[in-house]
Amino acid sequence: MSYLSVVGLSKRFDATLALNSISFDVAEGEFVCVLGPTNSGKSTLLKTIAGLYRADSGTVAIAAEDVSGVDPACRDVSLLFQNIALFPDRNGFENIAFALRQVRTPPENIRRRVFEVAELLRITHLLDRQPRTYSGGEQQRVAIGRAIAKRSKLLLLDEPLSNLDARIRLDLRIEFRRLHRALGQTFLYVTHDQAEALSLADRIVVLNGGEIQQIGDPDEVYDFPSNRFVAEFVGAPPMNLIPASVVEANEEHVIIAGPGFQIPFPDGVNPGQLPERILLGVRPEELRVAIHVAPATPFPAIVRWIEHYGSRAVLGIEFGGAIVKALVSSDHRALAEGPVWLGFSPRVEHLFDVGRDVFLSPNGD
């Protein structure tokens, strides 16, 4: 059953339409990430759901109750922001207890709940200390504690890892998954980082220019991007889009070619719907790279640079006058600048019809 229901939400700031008729549902206990670049409207969406902004049109329902006109404090939601705002003059205990005191919780219950939360987050040693003595990661843990202490059914998180050191970000990312499972709360988590969204979410809402681009689980969004924006925004390095066109089409086969290559058209598409100009979507890990020519790697190319990631490396490869990227193991034999051979066999769903501005679908519909 859907716990949070957003219907036709729009919000304008002067000339900018920040949210354009946004609709989606979040089930009870689900972890949903809203993913988008800077200025995509994702924070505005979160703040509108929290009640900090009033929508121009549309409704927000929590637990089947329309809360569009309800004061933020009266919505059963907790908020966690990117900028950690702990009370500097209160210790960890009082920071976590804050929301509980606001709703007049009996003192013994406050104490029990604060320790419960602190144990869950492994921060009992911080309860007596003042925030200025905390490291960045410790501050954010206490802030998380404050947000979850109230046991709101819905937790809204706005880029909670963005201002932290890379290593702490990674540690806390795993923590959020554990926390979500332990709490059973519904999480709506806003991020610009596709790795966070892929690794955390049950489902991802991809947002750009105030509009929803796609809703799906991480595998769907990664495997079947609904448009070019999603294809290039999800995945690191992004999907290669190699220009090509149909050069031969008869009863038996269809051949497509681009600068430096020629391949058969993937099976499973309606030949009556052949696009004129195509982009072949090839994920960096799907690009075959070899130091020798072979049937699987027939096209010559040149490795121009190498980015080391430790056990993996990304090759920047000049191919047909453009750069394509390949993700390979760091013991790959082609790990040197110079000539290599490439091969790729894109699936139908990764063929982008430039004229119609859509990815093809297997049955040509």
Place this chain on the structure above:
Amino acid sequence: MMTKLKLRGISKNFGRGAVVRDLDLDVADGEFVALLGPSGCGKSTTLSIIAGFEQPDAGELQLDGKTITASAPQQRNIGLVFQDYALFTRMTVRENLEFGLKVRRFGSSERRRRLGEFVERMGLGDILERRSSSLNMSEMQKVALARALIVGPSVILLDEPMSNLDSAVRARLRSELKLIQKEFRQTILYVTHDQIEAMTMADRIAVMRGGVIEQIGTPREIYNDPRNRFVAEFIGEPAINLINGHIDEAGNLSTEPHGLMKSGQNWPYSGDLLLGIRPFDVIAKQTADATTVPATITDIENLGAEQVVHFAYGRQLICAVVPRRFSRVGETLHVAFDLANVHAIDPANGRVVGNGKEARAHRCGFEAQQ
């Protein structure tokens, strides 16, 4: 290769204790060196000392073979790029680029020549006449870099220049910055807390903690042969697994639920230790064999191209990177380790005492002697 920048015995105290301690560092001409470490490790202070904003309490600083320890910042031929770029927002991109040239009293024909060259090579033509306040973050970054490059400094210092950017933009800028640096053969010292930035751009990485350099080397050296536990844990994503293990008198390696992993390895060390194993070197199989231990998956993280599976190994939690759609939560996998890539760490002092490759080499040498 010629040494461009040389630090010898640099120390700095701020009241409460040493921030930088007896630091030595050489940066070669045209080299890209990253100072990598967590908040408070002393990396930004080191950069400020090189720039001349801070005076060291002890030590010597040389640039192009000349001692500059006491020189004023503007007398050092050093370019700077900071997190907030500090562009002149009321000026156009062209005016920003010309500013440094004018301050340094380049003649007008030389100014024109340099401007033309940099605009062309860095692809700034489209934004040249725009006010810098109208630029997006990645354009600002490029202009800030061009402004530093154009005056031909001996070294450019960059302090966390990508911290405020979206991760997709960061990824794009990493490759651009590296290409520009290579093309101009510009000596760069780059401060960051992000090991991915250091790994992907630097020729060498200096890993800092508590005011000292824990290890310096190429990205591959630092990743494949960390000298201690701190470096092993700080480099690599997902983080390295640390498993309790034991090496007996005969040099055989064992772990708690696994038992004997392999006999006759002949490690040059015995006793209890921590085994550092990268998630990429954990071998997860669908079927059991003589080398594997069963492990039930407790969690899976989707990385896009691959997945990270988390599971209990004895009483410890470890993770492995496996192909996509390889497994599901609750499923049991059969786990072994790539012994060649195991790092043995002394739990008492955190030092790496050996790795699987050395153990094998040691054994071969031992057998050859007999």
